[in-house]
Amino acid sequence: MNLRFTKMQGAGNDFVVIDATRTPLALSEAQLRRLGDRRFGVGCDQILVIEASPAEGVDFRYRIFNNSGEEVEHCGNGARCFVRYVVDKGLSDKRTIRVQTMNKMLELRLRDDGRVTVDMGAPFFEHAALPFDGSDLQPRAEGGFELWPLALAGGARCEVAVLSMGNPHAVQRVADVDTVPVLDWGPQIEAHRCFPRKVNAGFMQIISRKEVRLRVFERSAGETLACGTGACAAVVAGIRLGWLDEAVEVHARGGDLRIEWAGLSQGLDAPVLMTGPATTVFDGEISL
Numbered sequence: 001m002n003l004r005f006t007k008m009q010g011a012g013n014d015f016v017v018i019d020a021t022r023t024p025l026a027l028s029e030a031q032l033r034r035l036g037d038r039r040f041g042v043g044c045d046q047i048l049v050i051e052a053s054p055a056e057g058v059d060f061r062y063r064i065f066n067n068s069g070e071e072v073e074h075c076g077n078g079a080r081c082f083v084r085y086v087v088d089k090g091l092s093d094k095r096t097i098r099v100q101t102m103n104k105m106l107e108l109r110l111r112d113d114g115r116v117t118v119d120m121g122a123p124f125f126e127h128a129a130l131p132f133d134g135s136d137l138q139p140r141a142e143g144g145f146e147l148w149p150l151a152l153a154g155g156a157r158c159e160v161a162v163l164s165m166g167n168p169h170a171v172q173r174v175a176d177v178d179t180v181p182v183l184d185w186g187p188q189i190e191a192h193r194c195f196p197r198k199v200n201a202g203f204m205q206i207i208s209r210k211e212v213r214l215r216v217f218e219r220s221a222g223e224t225l226a227c228g229t230g231a232c233a234a235v236v237a238g239i240r241l242g243w244l245d246e247a248v249e250v251h252a253r254g255g256d257l258r259i260e261w262a263g264l265s266q267g268l269d270a271p272v273l274m275t276g277p278a279t280t281v282f283d284g285e286i287s288l
């Protein structure tokens, strides 16, 4: 099979985007892995498959696969690239688009400066939503939230806030994102026994109440240059813990995102807004 695709990136988190709006497409795990492989395929962090509207009042459905071939619930940077794609390819002439993901309805707006703002919906704090089982851990309260102690190999310990943006996140505060052992701790947290379906591990350095630096070791994809849902989760956790204001600039290694959440003034079910770049790199075709 010959497959046309578009390579895109949002703050350095990169994607292979496929238009399946006219012809339904079912890719095998092996084909997805090949698309994601930087040596034997195209190479990307996630594969995004865009499908026709599933219901009245919804413009598209979009599905997300990690480069391991595993389908996941949500991808923030991918959502921005999705909207850039459907507008640039003439699949929609709207500036505000509604899209159904596996477990959320998102509203996305293409801005005049070329960036995209995504209403990411409300965060989820119920442990069953991740899922997270901390029944044998003793959490520490800070601000209006909890930090959970995780034991890591070699006697190392970290304290994480846990929440879901539709997909699961464990976020910890670190003194310096350049020196924290992300590639050692990331895989250990990702596969920690408390997260039966694994977790995305975020490492946040707070510069001020309005500015953070962030690295994320993504579930089933490894460390990426940016993670949109990871940025939302880190800022929401930071706000609940009393460390951050309601609008924060997030500096990832691949670019900057602005995250806004009015959860303390408007209620915990307030939506998280994410604004950032979305860029096409090239179009291509691959034989699978």
Ligand SMILES: N[C@@H](CCC[C@H](N)C(=O)O)C(=O)O
Binding pocket: 013, 045, 046, 066, 072, 073, 074, 075, 076, 077, 078, 167, 168, 200, 218, 219, 220, 221, 224, 226, 227, 228, 229, 230
């Ligand atoms: N890069 C993403 C998140 C992709 C999914 C994640 N690896 C997971 O397994 O939950 C983003 O920008 O949010």
